[in-house]
Amino acid sequence: MNTRIPPNLVPGDLIAVTAPSSGVPEHLHPRLELAINSLKKKGFRVLEGECLRSQHKNESACKTSRAKELMTVLTDPEVKAVMPPWGGDRAIELLELMDFRLLEKTEPKWFVGFSDLSTIHFPLVTLSGWSTLHGPNLMDLGAKELDPTTKAVWEFLAAEKGDVIEQFSSKAHQTEENQWGSASDAGFNLSHETEWKILDGVTSSVFFNGYLIGGCLEIISRLAGTPFGNIRLFTEQHIEEGVILYFENVEMAPCEMTRALISLRLHGWFENLKGILIGRSAAPDVSDNTKHNYLDALKAALGDLLIPVLYDVDIGHIPPQISIVNGAKATVTFTEGSGSITQQL
Template sequence: MIRYPLLKEGATVGVTAPSSGVEPSMHDLLKQAIRRMEKEGFAVSGGDTIWTQHKAKSAPARLRADELNRMLKDDRIGLVLPPWGGELLVEVLEYIDYEQIGEKWLLGYSDISLLLLAVTLNTGLATAHGTNLVDLRGSIDDETTAKWREALTTPAGGSFEQRSSERYQVEWKHRAENAEQDSSDDSVFNLTEPTVWRSISGSDVGLKGRLLGGCIDVIRHLIGTPYGDVRAFREKHMPGEPVLWYLENCEMNTADLRRSLVQMKLAGWFENCSGLMFGRSPANTPVGGYTAEDVYRDLSEELGVPVLYDIDCGHMPPQLTLINGAMAQVEFSEEKGTASVLQIFK
């Protein structure tokens, strides 16, 4: 059984950096995001780690874990929302007090997806893969990103629906050298390209299963650890039900992507899998003519399941809010290149 938190109006948002903090040159972006959350009616409790960054992480692993654990245990906090991802969240996994986590949401993506998946697998608590805090700093949110709030305020037993976006971005607007100017922008994303979802079969696709996933670059490192036992999670929390995997590639070429997916398969992660959905990727560099589409086709044929790709997930926003543990129903139209995603909290 999956447990679903409920974000209440006026709840406190805990902001901590279990991966990367924010460089001083970009503090204006973080301050803007915090003010925006407060304007939306939330109280914000910020930790020390969000303001520091040294040697690819916000702070030593123990300090990051201690601050995260305090927020995970604090009943006053309804949502833990890091400023963004990073590189070395893996260092804190062994120090998290999984049994002490309260009924609250965790939201984020990139390196944060490693934390999300580990928490869901080890506790049965639903977690939310979606926007990060810094990307909520603008006064205008696109419709796809804005769905995070509806998702997190959906009660257990309820449902919410999303549709594929109309446009996506290929280049980030914020840079350290123009952070002060950027902090006043009405919208955060530069949505210039028409969104087109695709299926490897070239036909309409319907998918149903419980969602699990994240950034492949980092979640693959759960394999073989006490924190990545997908089989035990399935047997305890969703016996007999299929998994619908959503995955995205941040930095890997296609050979590394293929190796990672084969490792997941050999580790049993894709047992009783109803399908896979891959997010748009800024990487996916072909190796020897071996393309991302070739990778998806090989996996689809090996597992005998449908594969969708170029979906709204990951490092080329906007992205859907996808709930680890939720039952999802996906309807994809090949002719239109669009899809609807219904998530049910049961």
């Protein structure tokens, strides 16, 4: 099964906004309005779902309603992209209620976002053969001004099949939580210098390529061993060219992260890879040097792999983040703390 790139977005296209996981509570509706208006200013029409503007017990609505609405917009031929406001915690409840075989027979459209949305991204790629966009969430796009890394999401959504897009490591990143409640049109506070790192700590320059797949580690590690997280379907498809796996950690402590990564290793996830990209960790690290810390976790699970492993890459919950097209062929370069990812759609 070849991964299919959705058609590029053009003004006049219809974008559906639904929340398959967490909804948007009332105090953040102003930010949601700004995000939706940013779509309209670009000339897109917007279809708001019923599972969107409410939040109770970490969900926008019951799982049946969320799954039905998501399947409706994913199969609607008039809808050209689905852009949830953000992720959340409970998208995994939808998997058994969705028909990924039907979606395999459906013309693909862009599914955009990250975090808990990785729950949907992964089977859309491996079971339905869609390319999806792991990158800024819709709520990120409600800022008055977007930084260059975040803004690049629109370059991907407007690109046509065959186009090549190169992105570079950001100059700086944010460390604190977003302040949308007090300043609803705020962008990211990019105050800390960005530095990509290589796990072996020695190599100063590396180059590798392959087909991209990945997501939030908390999510994909729980999909491993299920029909919805069968990475072998993807790696076997690209056995000659190879695969680049990417992930990022949101909240797992180092020992828990070690267990998650070794579980993936035991499931064969690190076989037939050309390289691994790891986003900046959003979880608290261990300051006591007598205890197992974040870097120890990476080394314990990945340190003896005979492939490049880059970490602190611009991926995930510590913004800004590069847009990654699952299923796209990519070339990664790294030189002394900086890097780039070139993707061909």
